[in-house]
Amino acid sequence: MTIGLSKKKSIVGRSPKDIEKYGFDGSGYIGKVLMSKGEKPVLGRKIFMDMTRPHLVLVCGKRGGGKSYTMAVMLEEFARLPFTVKNRISVITIDTVGIFWSLKFPDKKNNDTLADWDLKPSESDVRVLVPKGKLDFYTKKGLPVDGALTLKASELDAVEWMALFKLTWKDPEGVLITTVVEQVKEKLGSYYGIDELISAVKSNTESTKLTRQALTNRLKVAKTWGLIEKQGTRIRDIAKPGAITIIDVSAYRQAIGMEGTRDIIVALIGKKLFEERMLFRKEEEINLLKGKKRESAMPIVWMMIDEAHMFMPNDEQNLALQVLLEWVRVGRQPGLSLLLATQRPNKLHPDAISQCDLFISHRMTSKPDIEAVAAIRPSYLHQDFDHMYSQMPKSKGYALIVDDNSEKIWMVKIRPRFSWDAGVTANAFTD
Numbered sequence: 001m002t003i004g005l006s007k008k009k010s011i012v013g014r015s016p017k018d019i020e021k022y023g024f025d026g027s028g029y030i031g032k033v034l035m036s037k038g039e040k041p042v043l044g045r046k047i048f049m050d051m052t053r054p055h056l057v058l059v060c061g062k063r064g065g066g067k068s069y070t071m072a073v074m075l076e077e078f079a080r081l082p083f084t085v086k087n088r089i090s091v092i093t094i095d096t097v098g099i100f101w102s103l104k105f106p107d108k109k110n111n112d113t114l115a116d117w118d119l120k121p122s123e124s125d126v127r128v129l130v131p132k133g134k135l136d137f138y139t140k141k142g143l144p145v146d147g148a149l150t151l152k153a154s155e156l157d158a159v160e161w162m163a164l165f166k167l168t169w170k171d172p173e174g175v176l177i178t179t180v181v182e183q184v185k186e187k188l189g190s191y192y193g194i195d196e197l198i199s200a201v202k203s204n205t206e207s208t209k210l211t212r213q214a215l216t217n218r219l220k221v222a223k224t225w226g227l228i229e230k231q232g233t234r235i236r237d238i239a240k241p242g243a244i245t246i247i248d249v250s251a252y253r254q255a256i257g258m259e260g261t262r263d264i265i266v267a268l269i270g271k272k273l274f275e276e277r278m279l280f281r282k283e284e285e286i287n288l289l290k291g292k293k294r295e296s297a298m299p300i301v302w303m304m305i306d307e308a309h310m311f312m313p314n315d316e317q318n319l320a321l322q323v324l325l326e327w328v329r330v331g332r333q334p335g336l337s338l339l340l341a342t343q344r345p346n347k348l349h350p351d352a353i354s355q356c357d358l359f360i361s362h363r364m365t366s367k368p369d370i371e372a373v374a375a376i377r378p379s380y381l382h383q384d385f386d387h388m389y390s391q392m393p394k395s396k397g398y399a400l401i402v403d404d405n406s407e408k409i410w411m412v413k414i415r416p417r418f419s420w421d422a423g424v425t426a427n428a429f430t431d
C-alpha cells in the first residue's frame with residue numbers, strides 16, 4: 001500500500017451548504033481515498049466525517065471486515081473534537097462484545113503503521129459503564145471500568161417485564177405481573193424495586209400458588225442480574241455533555257435466558273433519551289427565539305450500536321426495536337444520531353437500511369446481504385454493489401462510503417487506530 005501525500009481533503013455526512021458555512025469544523029478524520037486498486041493500492045486525499053448533525057449511519061461488512069474497528073476510529077475522533085463542539089455532543093456506545101474499553105490505551109504495537117499515516121499511538125478519554133451486577137466480574141478481570149449502570153424499576157412497564165421473562169398475555173404469570181406492576185405503581189409511585197414487586201406477588205389472592213411461586217422465582221433471578229433497582233442511573237449522567245460512554249453489555253452475551261437484559265438496556269436508554277431530547281429541543285428553540293444561543297443542558301446524542309441486528313431484527317420482536325425505529329424515523333428533529341453496525345444487513349430491519357444517509361460498507365460476499373443493502377442504491381451510484389465489492393482490495397479496513405448529504409461515493413481505507421485493538425481476530429498463537 002502506498003500512502004499518498006495529497007493535501008486535499010473531503011468530508012462525508014455534510015451538505016454543500018454546511019461545508020460552505022462550517023468547513024471541516026466538527027468533523028473527524030476517518031481515512032483516505034483509494035486512488036488506485038491493484039496489487040499495491042495507492043491512497044490519496046483524507047476523508048473526514050461530520051459529527052455535528054443528526055445522522056443515521058449504517059456500517060456493514062462481513063465477519064472480521066473492520067466494522068468494530070471503524071467504530072473505534074470514529075470514537076477516537078469524537079474524543080478529539082474541540083471542547084466547544086464536543087460539549088454539545090454525547091456519545092453512547094452499546095458494546096456487545098466487550099472490546100471498546102481498550103480505547104483507553106495507546107496502541108504501542110503498531111507504531112510503524114501509524115507512522116506511515118503520520119499518526120502516533122494515543123489513548124482516548126472514554127468512560128466505560130457496566131451493569132452493576134457485573135461490576136465484580138469486570139474488576140476481577142482487571143478491566144478498566146468507570147462506573148455501574150442500573151435501570152430504574154418503575155420505568156419498566158408490564159409489557160417490558162413480560163418481554164424480559166418471555167411471557168405473553170396468555171400466561172398466568174403474564175397476567176399476574178401486569179396486575180402487580182399496576183398495584184405497586186399506584187401504591188408507591190416511582191420508588192420501588194424488585195423486592196416490592198415480590199411482596200405484592202406473594203400477597204396476591206387472585207392467582208394460584210404455583211403462578212405466584214413461578215413469578216417470584218423469575219423476579220428473584222432478575223434480582224441477581226444486578227441491573228434493575230429502585231434507583232436507576234439518571235439519564236443525564238449517561239448522556240453527559242462531552243462524554244464518550246461505552247456501555248459494555250457483553251457479560252450478558254453467553255448467559256442463557258438473559259438476552260433480554262441487553263435489549264432492555266438499549267430500549268430504556270433509547271426511550272429516555274428520545275423523551276428528554278424532545279423536551280430540550282423545545283427549550284433550544286425558545287432560546288433561539290429569545291435571541292440567545294441554541295443551547296440547553298442536554299447535548300445532542302449519538303448512539304452507536306455494534307451488532308445492531310440483535311436489537312433491530314427484521315423478523316422477530318425485540319424490546320429495543322420500536323424505540324430504535326423511532327430514532328430512525330424521527331430522530332433528526334430532536335438531534336438523535338444512530339450508528340448501526342452489522343455483519344447481517346439481511347437480518348436488520350429494512351427501515352434502518354432505507355433511511356440511512358451515510359452508508360459505510362466493508363467487503364461483503366453474501367448474496368442475501370448484498371441484496372438487502374441494494375435498497376440504498378441511490379441514483380448517483382452508477383454501478384451495482386456487486387461490482388463495487390469486487391473492486392475493493394481484499395485486505396482489511398477498506399470501505400465503500402455512499403453519502404447522501406454530498407451525493408458522493410468514495411472507496412476509502414479507514415485509518416489505523418491510535419488505540420489498542422482488543423478486538424483482534426483470535427488465533428492459536430500466544431504472542
Ligand SMILES: Nc1ncnc2c1ncn2[C@@H]1O[C@H](COP(=O)(O)OP(=O)(O)OP(=O)(O)O)[C@@H](O)[C@H]1O
Nearest residue numbers: 063064065066067068069343396397414423424425
Ligand atoms: N482499518 C483497518 N486498519 C487495519 N486493520 C484493520 C482495519 N479494520 C480492521 N482491521 C483488522 O481486522 C480485524 C477485524 O476487524 P473488526 O473486529 O473491526 O471486524 P468486524 O467487522 O467488527 O467483525 P465481526 O463481524 O466479527 O464483529 C481487526 O482486529 C484489525 O486487526
Ligand SMILES: [Mg+2]
Nearest residue numbers: 067068069306
Ligand atoms: Mg465487530
